[in-house]
Amino acid sequence: MILRSFLYEATACASYLFGCPSRGRLAVVDAHEELVDAYLEAAERAGKPIVAVFETHVQADHVSGLPALVEATGATAYLPEGAEVDFPHRALQDGAVIELGNTVVRALATPGHAPAHHAYVVADRRRGTEEPWLVFTGDSLLVGDVGRPDLHAKGDPEPLARELFDSLGRLLELPDHVVVFPSHYGGSVCGRALSSNPVSSIGFERRYNPALRHRDAASFASELLVDLPPAPAGQAAIVAANRRGATPARA
Numbered sequence: 001m002i003l004r005s006f007l008y009e010a011t012a013c014a015s016y017l018f019g020c021p022s023r024g025r026l027a028v029v030d031a032h033e034e035l036v037d038a039y040l041e042a043a044e045r046a047g048k049p050i051v052a053v054f055e056t057h058v059q060a061d062h063v064s065g066l067p068a069l070v071e072a073t074g075a076t077a078y079l080p081e082g083a084e085v086d087f088p089h090r091a092l093q094d095g096a097v098i099e100l101g102n103t104v105v106r107a108l109a110t111p112g113h114a115p116a117h118h119a120y121v122v123a124d125r126r127r128g129t130e131e132p133w134l135v136f137t138g139d140s141l142l143v144g145d146v147g148r149p150d151l152h153a154k155g156d157p158e159p160l161a162r163e164l165f166d167s168l169g170r171l172l173e174l175p176d177h178v179v180v181f182p183s184h185y186g187g188s189v190c191g192r193a194l195s196s197n198p199v200s201s202i203g204f205e206r207r208y209n210p211a212l213r214h215r216d217a218a219s220f221a222s223e224l225l226v227d228l229p230p231a232p233a234g235q236a237a238i239v240a241a242n243r244r245g246a247t248p249a250r251a
Contacts, residue, residue: 023101112164
Protein backbone atom coordinates (compact mmCIF):
# COMPACT_ATOMS: atom_id res chain seq x y z
CA MET A 1 0.00 0.00 0.00
CA ILE A 2 1.15 3.52 -0.81
CA LEU A 3 0.81 6.03 2.03
CA ARG A 4 2.02 9.62 1.87
CA SER A 5 1.39 12.34 4.47
CA PHE A 6 1.03 16.04 3.59
CA LEU A 7 1.39 18.58 6.40
CA TYR A 8 0.26 22.17 5.86
CA GLU A 9 2.04 24.17 8.54
CA ALA A 10 0.09 27.43 8.27
CA THR A 11 -3.01 25.85 9.82
CA ALA A 12 -1.49 22.56 11.04
CA CYS A 13 -3.64 20.47 8.70
CA ALA A 14 -2.74 16.91 7.73
CA SER A 15 -3.97 15.10 4.65
CA TYR A 16 -3.05 11.80 3.05
CA LEU A 17 -2.57 10.04 -0.28
CA PHE A 18 -2.95 6.28 -0.02
CA GLY A 19 -4.09 3.23 -1.93
CA CYS A 20 -3.18 0.14 -3.89
CA PRO A 21 -0.27 0.43 -6.34
CA SER A 22 -0.74 -3.04 -7.83
CA ARG A 23 -4.32 -2.30 -8.89
CA GLY A 24 -3.67 1.38 -9.62
CA ARG A 25 -6.27 2.91 -7.28
CA LEU A 26 -5.24 5.83 -5.06
CA ALA A 27 -7.26 8.13 -2.82
CA VAL A 28 -6.79 11.36 -0.88
CA VAL A 29 -8.24 12.04 2.58
CA ASP A 30 -9.17 15.58 3.71
CA ALA A 31 -7.51 17.32 0.78
CA HIS A 32 -6.32 20.90 1.29
CA GLU A 33 -6.81 23.34 -1.59
CA GLU A 34 -3.22 24.59 -1.28
CA LEU A 35 -1.84 21.07 -1.79
CA VAL A 36 -3.79 19.84 -4.82
CA ASP A 37 -0.74 20.05 -7.10
CA ALA A 38 1.30 18.13 -4.52
CA TYR A 39 -1.20 15.25 -4.47
CA LEU A 40 -1.25 15.13 -8.26
CA GLU A 41 2.54 15.15 -8.45
CA ALA A 42 2.82 12.36 -5.87
CA ALA A 43 0.32 10.24 -7.79
CA GLU A 44 2.19 10.91 -11.02
CA ARG A 45 5.47 9.81 -9.41
CA ALA A 46 3.73 6.63 -8.27
CA GLY A 47 2.39 6.13 -11.79
CA LYS A 48 -1.13 5.50 -10.48
CA PRO A 49 -4.37 7.52 -10.72
CA ILE A 50 -6.33 9.15 -7.93
CA VAL A 51 -9.80 7.58 -8.15
CA ALA A 52 -11.33 8.65 -4.82
CA VAL A 53 -11.33 11.71 -2.57
CA PHE A 54 -12.62 11.19 0.98
CA GLU A 55 -13.71 13.92 3.36
CA THR A 56 -14.10 13.05 7.02
CA HIS A 57 -16.47 16.04 7.37
CA VAL A 58 -17.18 19.50 5.99
CA GLN A 59 -14.09 21.47 6.98
CA ALA A 60 -14.36 24.73 8.95
CA ASP A 61 -10.74 25.92 9.02
CA HIS A 62 -9.61 25.63 5.38
CA VAL A 63 -11.02 25.41 1.88
CA SER A 64 -11.12 21.81 0.77
CA GLY A 65 -9.10 20.61 -2.19
CA LEU A 66 -11.74 18.02 -3.04
CA PRO A 67 -13.47 19.96 -5.87
CA ALA A 68 -10.20 20.75 -7.64
CA LEU A 69 -8.98 17.16 -7.30
CA VAL A 70 -12.23 15.76 -8.65
CA GLU A 71 -12.09 18.24 -11.53
CA ALA A 72 -8.49 17.29 -12.33
CA THR A 73 -8.84 13.51 -12.03
CA GLY A 74 -12.48 12.53 -12.41
CA ALA A 75 -12.27 10.85 -9.00
CA THR A 76 -15.37 10.01 -6.98
CA ALA A 77 -16.06 12.27 -3.99
CA TYR A 78 -17.01 10.45 -0.78
CA LEU A 79 -18.53 12.19 2.24
CA PRO A 80 -20.44 11.03 5.32
CA GLU A 81 -24.16 10.63 4.90
CA GLY A 82 -25.85 13.82 6.10
CA ALA A 83 -22.95 16.12 5.23
CA GLU A 84 -25.37 18.51 3.45
CA VAL A 85 -23.21 19.53 0.53
CA ASP A 86 -24.41 20.86 -2.81
CA PHE A 87 -22.19 18.99 -5.26
CA PRO A 88 -22.18 15.46 -6.72
CA HIS A 89 -20.77 12.90 -4.30
CA ARG A 90 -21.36 9.47 -2.87
CA ALA A 91 -22.82 9.64 0.64
CA LEU A 92 -21.36 6.89 2.82
CA GLN A 93 -23.36 5.22 5.55
CA ASP A 94 -21.74 3.90 8.70
CA GLY A 95 -20.00 0.64 7.82
CA ALA A 96 -19.82 1.29 4.08
CA VAL A 97 -16.82 -0.36 2.43
CA ILE A 98 -14.87 1.04 -0.53
CA GLU A 99 -12.28 -1.20 -2.18
CA LEU A 100 -9.25 0.41 -3.74
CA GLY A 101 -7.79 -2.79 -5.12
CA ASN A 102 -6.11 -4.51 -2.18
CA THR A 103 -6.67 -1.47 0.04
CA VAL A 104 -10.00 -1.72 1.85
CA VAL A 105 -11.62 1.36 3.40
CA ARG A 106 -14.45 1.11 5.94
CA ALA A 107 -16.43 4.18 6.99
CA LEU A 108 -16.89 4.48 10.74
CA ALA A 109 -19.42 7.09 11.88
CA THR A 110 -17.77 9.32 14.49
CA PRO A 111 -20.02 12.39 14.93
CA GLY A 112 -19.19 14.99 17.52
CA HIS A 113 -16.75 17.45 16.02
CA ALA A 114 -19.39 17.78 13.31
CA PRO A 115 -22.84 16.17 13.10
CA ALA A 116 -21.76 14.25 9.99
CA HIS A 117 -18.24 12.92 10.55
CA HIS A 118 -16.54 9.67 9.56
CA ALA A 119 -13.26 8.05 10.39
CA TYR A 120 -11.92 5.74 7.69
CA VAL A 121 -10.52 2.40 8.85
CA VAL A 122 -8.06 0.90 6.37
CA ALA A 123 -6.84 -2.64 5.80
CA ASP A 124 -4.31 -3.94 3.28
CA ARG A 125 -5.00 -7.38 1.82
CA ARG A 126 -1.40 -7.64 0.64
CA ARG A 127 -0.44 -8.07 4.29
CA GLY A 128 -2.46 -11.29 4.25
CA THR A 129 -5.36 -10.04 6.36
CA GLU A 130 -8.32 -7.68 6.43
CA GLU A 131 -7.51 -6.72 10.01
CA PRO A 132 -7.41 -2.90 10.28
CA TRP A 133 -3.94 -1.44 9.92
CA LEU A 134 -4.58 2.29 10.22
CA VAL A 135 -7.39 4.78 10.70
CA PHE A 136 -7.84 8.30 9.36
CA THR A 137 -9.62 9.95 12.28
CA GLY A 138 -10.29 13.42 10.88
CA ASP A 139 -11.14 15.79 13.75
CA SER A 140 -12.43 13.15 16.17
CA LEU A 141 -9.43 11.51 17.85
CA LEU A 142 -6.30 13.66 17.68
CA VAL A 143 -2.83 12.99 19.06
CA GLY A 144 -3.01 13.96 22.72
CA ASP A 145 -6.43 15.55 22.35
CA VAL A 146 -9.84 15.29 20.70
CA GLY A 147 -11.67 17.58 18.28
CA ARG A 148 -13.63 20.57 19.53
CA PRO A 149 -17.43 20.19 19.30
CA ASP A 150 -18.50 23.84 18.92
CA LEU A 151 -17.62 24.78 15.33
CA HIS A 152 -20.63 23.04 13.79
CA ALA A 153 -22.91 23.19 16.84
CA LYS A 154 -25.05 26.25 15.96
CA GLY A 155 -24.61 27.64 19.45
CA ASP A 156 -25.31 24.47 21.45
CA PRO A 157 -22.15 22.32 21.57
CA GLU A 158 -23.01 20.05 24.51
CA PRO A 159 -25.04 17.49 22.48
CA LEU A 160 -22.19 17.19 19.98
CA ALA A 161 -19.69 16.85 22.83
CA ARG A 162 -21.69 13.92 24.18
CA GLU A 163 -21.84 12.37 20.72
CA LEU A 164 -18.08 12.72 20.45
CA PHE A 165 -17.67 10.79 23.70
CA ASP A 166 -19.58 7.87 22.17
CA SER A 167 -17.66 8.15 18.90
CA LEU A 168 -14.33 7.96 20.70
CA GLY A 169 -15.59 4.80 22.36
CA ARG A 170 -16.13 3.32 18.90
CA LEU A 171 -12.59 4.21 17.87
CA LEU A 172 -11.19 2.68 21.05
CA GLU A 173 -12.77 -0.63 20.06
CA LEU A 174 -10.07 -0.87 17.38
CA PRO A 175 -6.98 -2.92 18.26
CA ASP A 176 -4.12 -1.13 19.99
CA HIS A 177 -1.77 -1.62 17.03
CA VAL A 178 -3.94 0.44 14.63
CA VAL A 179 -2.03 3.56 13.55
CA VAL A 180 -3.88 6.86 14.02
CA PHE A 181 -3.59 9.51 11.30
CA PRO A 182 -5.65 12.59 12.29
CA SER A 183 -6.32 15.64 10.16
CA HIS A 184 -4.65 18.13 12.51
CA TYR A 185 -1.58 18.37 14.73
CA GLY A 186 -0.07 20.90 17.16
CA GLY A 187 -0.81 24.48 16.12
CA SER A 188 -4.36 23.83 14.89
CA VAL A 189 -7.31 25.64 16.48
CA CYS A 190 -9.38 22.46 16.10
CA GLY A 191 -8.12 21.21 19.48
CA ARG A 192 -6.52 22.58 22.64
CA ALA A 193 -3.60 20.29 23.50
CA LEU A 194 -2.59 18.61 20.27
CA SER A 195 0.83 17.04 20.03
CA SER A 196 3.21 18.31 17.38
CA ASN A 197 3.72 14.63 16.50
CA PRO A 198 1.06 14.07 13.81
CA VAL A 199 0.88 10.26 14.15
CA SER A 200 0.03 7.91 17.00
CA SER A 201 -1.71 4.59 17.67
CA ILE A 202 -4.96 3.55 19.28
CA GLY A 203 -3.06 1.88 22.13
CA PHE A 204 -0.88 4.91 22.87
CA GLU A 205 -3.84 7.29 22.85
CA ARG A 206 -5.89 4.91 25.00
CA ARG A 207 -3.12 4.99 27.61
CA TYR A 208 -1.85 8.57 27.47
CA ASN A 209 -4.48 10.88 25.93
CA PRO A 210 -5.91 12.89 28.86
CA ALA A 211 -9.15 13.59 26.99
CA LEU A 212 -9.93 9.85 27.05
CA ARG A 213 -9.79 9.43 30.82
CA HIS A 214 -13.46 10.28 31.37
CA ARG A 215 -15.86 7.48 32.25
CA ASP A 216 -19.07 9.25 31.29
CA ALA A 217 -20.31 11.69 28.67
CA ALA A 218 -21.28 14.38 31.20
CA SER A 219 -17.81 14.85 32.68
CA PHE A 220 -16.23 14.57 29.23
CA ALA A 221 -18.50 17.30 27.81
CA SER A 222 -18.05 19.53 30.84
CA GLU A 223 -14.27 19.57 30.53
CA LEU A 224 -14.21 19.72 26.73
CA LEU A 225 -16.27 22.91 26.63
CA VAL A 226 -13.96 24.92 28.92
CA ASP A 227 -11.37 27.32 27.48
CA LEU A 228 -12.10 26.62 23.83
CA PRO A 229 -9.67 28.38 21.45
CA PRO A 230 -10.91 31.09 19.08
CA ALA A 231 -12.83 29.90 16.05
CA PRO A 232 -10.92 29.70 12.74
CA ALA A 233 -10.64 32.98 10.88
CA GLY A 234 -13.28 33.19 8.16
CA GLN A 235 -15.09 30.08 9.40
CA ALA A 236 -18.52 30.92 7.97
CA ALA A 237 -17.15 31.67 4.50
CA ILE A 238 -14.97 28.54 4.54
CA VAL A 239 -17.87 26.28 5.50
CA ALA A 240 -20.09 27.89 2.84
CA ALA A 241 -17.44 27.35 0.16
CA ASN A 242 -16.94 23.73 1.21
CA ARG A 243 -20.67 23.04 1.13
CA ARG A 244 -20.89 24.51 -2.38
CA GLY A 245 -17.86 22.57 -3.54
CA ALA A 246 -16.17 25.77 -4.64
CA THR A 247 -12.70 25.57 -6.14
CA PRO A 248 -10.41 28.47 -5.11
CA ALA A 249 -11.15 30.37 -8.32
CA ARG A 250 -14.89 30.18 -7.64
CA ALA A 251 -14.86 30.50 -3.84
